[in-house]
Amino acid sequence: MVTDERLADADLRRIDEQVRSDWPTGADVDFEEAIAFHESLPDSKRFAEVLESADAPLLQPRAGVPRLDDQIELLRHLQNEGGADLLPTTIDSYTRDNEYGKAGDGLEDARETGEDTLNGFPAVNHGVEGCRDLIRALDAPIEVRHGTPDARLLAAITYAGGFQSFEGGPISYNIPYTKERDLATTIEQWQYVDRLAGAYTERGVRINREPFGPLTGTLVPPCIAIAVMVIEGMLAATQGVRSITLGYGQVGNFVQDVAALHALRSLGEEYLPDPVRVTIVFHEWMGGFPPDEARANAVISLGAATAAIAEPDKVITKSPQEFAGVPTQEANAAGLRTTRQLIDMLLEQNVQLEGVDRELNLIQKSSRELIEAAIGAGDGDVAQGTIQAFETGALDVPFAPSESAQGAVLPARDDDGRVRILEFGDLALSEDVQEIHHNRLDARASTEGRERSFKMVADDVDAISDGRLIGRPTGGD
Amino acid sequence: MVTDERLADADLRRIDEQVRSDWPTGADVDFEEAIAFHESLPDSKRFAEVLESADAPLLQPRAGVPRLDDQIELLRHLQNEGGADLLPTTIDSYTRDNEYGKAGDGLEDARETGEDTLNGFPAVNHGVEGCRDLIRALDAPIEVRHGTPDARLLAAITYAGGFQSFEGGPISYNIPYTKERDLATTIEQWQYVDRLAGAYTERGVRINREPFGPLTGTLVPPCIAIAVMVIEGMLAATQGVRSITLGYGQVGNFVQDVAALHALRSLGEEYLPDPVRVTIVFHEWMGGFPPDEARANAVISLGAATAAIAEPDKVITKSPQEFAGVPTQEANAAGLRTTRQLIDMLLEQNVQLEGVDRELNLIQKSSRELIEAAIGAGDGDVAQGTIQAFETGALDVPFAPSESAQGAVLPARDDDGRVRILEFGDLALSEDVQEIHHNRLDARASTEGRERSFKMVADDVDAISDGRLIGRPTGGD
Amino acid sequence: MTTTVILGVIGSDAHAVGITILEQALDAAGFDVRNLGVQTGQDEFVEAAAASDAEAVLVSSLYGHAERDCDGLHEALAEREIEPATYVGGNLAVGQADHETIRERFERMGFDRVFDAETDPEDAIVALKRDLGLAETDTERSRVSS
Amino acid sequence: MTTTVILGVIGSDAHAVGITILEQALDAAGFDVRNLGVQTGQDEFVEAAAASDAEAVLVSSLYGHAERDCDGLHEALAEREIEPATYVGGNLAVGQADHETIRERFERMGFDRVFDAETDPEDAIVALKRDLGLAETDTERSRVSS
């Protein structure tokens, strides 16, 4: 039974050996030698230090292509033409499924035909040396971004390969990303990922870990995202991680997004133990984009404006081609520059939005209820409690494809465009909080002269791609 | 001596005949027949009504090409692909100089070579029937946008040609647009333009007039823009204009722009006589743009966000190609769609910025001082007073090329990015107000560890195109 | 008369939102929808189609690996001697590909219809009605009763 | 030693901000600048150059009519038998034209240098120093004294 305790060194070693034997490239991992490689890197490639010492939001795009030389060229472009402060390497979907054979085939295809049939960089197949070639070739710190429920081998290889930041977590890379993975299993698997980061940290290589805040990217109520972030942060901290970046995805309402980012920071600092440096990352709109680059630029800009006001430590940018597919490097760089210009124009302005405090209180109270419910369900053990809470629906994520979550929660926007909860399922929110959500959605329903229903949810899902925030019924309906 | 009195009918007729004899196409103007043409137009082409009855900001681009069929195609594109609510017809620079011969040569060139060597639509050369072909071909109302100091013939022909909105005014199309024009003369000339609009208005064709708010487009302090708008509005109202749209160009500071738009509306309503319907128009950033479309999109988006919060009646959009030259129709439409998406996402949100009231009070007080100074200088006659005020520098516009203005005022941004006044010249602002500006700029100077100087002004002029709002000294300086 | 359609996201793709919306719309239009969810293998599609005698199989793919994931699906259906209408939709290739090229490619693989990500659920419903020969009145009735 | 340069916006163009910035920068760099302002005719440029024995004439144009407005300028200078360096800069054509094409076109008209709107005043100063054979020290001296 998995509990929130630090993996014993012996266990770490045992799992490590087993994990590395999963695929031939695992054999090249040598911890001592990896420490030496990390120590050889200049300060400008130390992810945690660069992020934690920044005095304005740092920008990071998403990007991954199968071949090493293409990936180097892509990241160079994003750095030079996009002005990215932090670089990504997004992993392909086969690797995320631990299908290293298929990923290898895809890589071969890409090498032979020049056409990319993989949607990312298969880091396991590239192996430790391939990763290091990438790290060596670029000037900025690089993070592994993926969506892999069982990311143990990926972590072992990429940490050894010189990456100093690793996205994901047992909930955030399970519930939104998979159907049949068992939550207890992913928690156990991520204990290894975090413990290994902790082992590097003890040797002075402070690997940054970043739980994936946007979850399903689609109308996620802030309290749910924040609760999951704080829980994953606590689990990582237990394993010795000391640099943790909690995430949140833009919902598109100015006041709610600013309040949520403040709440995320304050609850992160409150719940995570002292030696942990907490930073926060804001993801530009993670839901469906407009099928039009001009309109997509407005969505990106609204996110950038929010970032300028809330001042997260990092912003993950989108490109205007988000709707259509993996963007060209030019479009990806354009998303960075649009974001930069907007942030730099607004950052020095003292912009205070009225009503942020009220929303902040509501988000904090609700998030706290969910976090405490999870801790309580495990009699103080957050690992056990989280498993219980997802089983009973006390914790839940809207649109979650995973069988490990109830998927009973349904969100909808209120009359001001803030994301509220329409169906709670068994979510552990108090009557007070539920009543606030009810009232707000009733007000919207009456504005629109229709019942609260799934149609409202569906309309809200499409709203931004249709050119507005709230999915009001249109004349034709 | 020009005074602020309504032109007598006899004078109107006399000037009308003289003006129309300036160029052959003037002969085709027939007032009665023009009234009949306007009456034949559907409601959807009545500019004033469409604008005044809108319940969300209407979008209008700028656009003008020499040939009629190209102009029709261009405007159709902006309406269909850009979703423009109101259409423009931007006039070429030769016409603005009353050089109808050169404009005609340019039009001929364009017709023969297919290449556009004119920067707009030479409406005088196209004549009444050419204009009507344009009006007939499009579904939305169309405004004449130009920059012509002596726009009498242009007005006579385009009003008769079916246009129901006409930009400009005696100050706003003189001071920023010319070197040697005498202000008394342009006031007299615009009395004809306004009186003619008044004559149409009396017959039920309520021609909308729109003083040009952005002036030189470059760091114009809000109180200066507002004072000029209110004065031009008063002059137009005297001549019988009943639909007046006062303008303001984005300075890029959220709070200041929102406050300025509120001040513009309230002072407009206060000073203009009751039968006048006052609407306001917000121009997206009119200063130097970034030489990069991605960054330009952020500038456009910041303007759109401001519009969503302040809710002007109309927004004049920019295109991402603003820096390079007259935009392609695609880029122009893209600017419209970016603006629309941002406004539609934000409009339903209740966004209240703290500090707007304070800034609003300052702007109102300052604008009132300037307006009253102008009225006072003419012993109650605003025409006379305005001429005096510009002569003495009591009224002034930064970067004004005109010899009719002192051009002594120099603006600079304060530490929050708001546009303040560094050099007042003889601007009629009270000591109190001057002190506020002084203090704000001193605070900035001390932040930057440098003296207040012209270098600050130059740095601020370039700042947005360099990717920020405030022209702080960079490391290299 | 109820018309059964199979719906699912193929391969290891986990994009759930699109099929959630589609399921709800098809259901409201009177179809009997079997939603297999995300990360559904070819065999599961074939099994479900055979078991419920489905008239259509709707395959969704967003993450860019559709071609690889769908390869062999029509052969497997043929082996079971069933011939449902087959639709595929979503973001069917990696990157900024042009829809016409993609459509041809997937039609060659045997799909009856190929939809891009701009597809509105209504488009799928209209196509199903046409392809399955459902009268307008059928649907109107089902819409009223739903 | 002071070097006189003529500056102005040609034709009926009224864009004043660029030359205001240029004037200030040239002045700070030690040049004796005669700023003719906006809407300056060819004849005024020629007159001013002849009158002050200027070593360079800097023509600015933003509004898109530069070609038409500059046509004949070099002939007029030649008639007066003066040969200042001639620069032109700004947005020199209507629309989204490519700078290389524009450069060639204006060089053919006789301009020594052609600058686009991304030009920093410093670029003009560096070019002037090179073309007029001004030593680095001259300018450094002038900079200190300015």
Ligand code: B12
């Ligand atoms: C939300 C989202 C996510 C969420 C998904 C949460 C969840 N479990 O559902 C998260 C964050 C987890 C995610 C993960 C990934 N994503 Co994603 N995601 C999106 C995003 C932004 C929106 C998708 C969405 O929900 N749209 C709203 C719904 C209503 O629309 P829809 O899905 O398009 O479906 C409609 C139509 O397409 C159509 N339709 C769909 N299928 C079918 C089938 C038939 C038969 C018919 C008729 C119609 C039809 O009807 C639907 C209803 O209207 C899109 C980009 C976009 N569209 O803006 C990227 C996008 C689909 N994702 C992409 C990628 C690459 C990934 C990842 C591989 C990488 C990553 N970034 O981590 C992983 C994959 C994980 C996995 N194993 O699948 C790419 C795909 C690239 C490509 N094809 O070239 C996209 C296009 C983003 C991009 N530009 O790079 N993603």
Ligand code: B12
């Ligand atoms: C502000 C502005 C205006 C203001 C000008 C106020 C004033 N009196 O100065 C107003 C609103 C009045 C205006 C009017 C018009 N404008 Co205007 N304007 C602009 C804008 C937005 C900024 C110009 C500016 O001040 N930049 C800041 C200064 C510091 O930079 P700069 O002028 O480029 O100068 C620098 C360099 O170019 C260079 N440089 C310039 N000249 C020279 C010469 C030499 C020798 C050298 C070495 C260097 C050099 O050094 C300068 C200092 O760094 C530009 C677009 C842009 N750039 O973003 C359009 C722009 C120049 N305008 C344009 C047009 C068409 C007009 C109008 C005809 C139409 C209209 N919209 O009403 C009228 C023309 C009126 C007239 N008779 O001239 C077009 C020109 C199109 C083209 N060439 O294809 C532009 C590009 C906008 C567009 N995309 O359509 N405009």
